[in-house]
Amino acid sequence: MSDYYVKIIPDDPYCRVNTSVAKRVRDYLEEHMEAMSVEIETQEALAFVDCGAYLQEIACPFCGSDLWDWWGAAMDAEAGENGLFAKIDEKMLPCCGRRASLNDLRYDYPCGFACTEWIVLNPRVQLEQHHIETVERLLGMHIKVIYSRI
Template sequence: MSDYYIKIIPAGSDRRISPQTADRAVKYLQSCIIAYSVEAHIYETPAFVDCGGYLQDISCPYCGKSLFTEWWTEAMNKAYENNFRKLDIKTPCCNKDSSLNELQYDFPCGFACAEIDIMNPREELMEECIIEVEKLMNTPVRIIYSRV
């Protein structure tokens, strides 16, 4: 049986939050949603926070062409070499500047120095909870749904 996660990450790949801020957000979420667990993870460098088995496609933010190809794998490998500190890319289809974090992931994915994982929630995360987490973390967030 697989596990389902709601992952909350800062929208900016290099946006950092303190362990104390993460703890406050976790405590708030524990009061906001029924789940098996709610945990925070803080990383020294950005990490790729993916949607697991939900990933269907990755496309160009400019023209919509699918980039879920060897090109994306090579771009990820190159970014991994510098611990995802440099995510800048040039899209192969449009030859435009972008970043791995700006590609259109279907389902959403992202890069982050912090994430909060809600494991096996029994309900959906309400919009007012997301707004409060953004206030607690002092940053806009992305929501990533993941099945592993």
């Protein structure tokens, strides 16, 4: 069986999480998820947090057009040399001419951008609403959950 990850990120991509708070969240996840490991990853700038092999579609959040090819070029154009993103500004979409950032696109399964992520490897417990609420309370902000498989 291939590895399976549950990645948790702040809903706001630019949010920086204080180290002791980040550890508190990790401890909570370690205690409740029965995972092989729980790691905190922090970056200087925004990293793309992907869903791996679950990624099937990238579409416009407004008109639903497929943006897979456009997305690849847009990611290359915006990423720095280290593969991180200093910012992800809204830009005009090629389909309907409306504006959205790379974070606003409709990724199926969901993906996101973040400076801090918690990576839970092969959890045996399913992440439930009450887990999410507890993590959000520890962090004082909303989170996004990304399911990923290699």
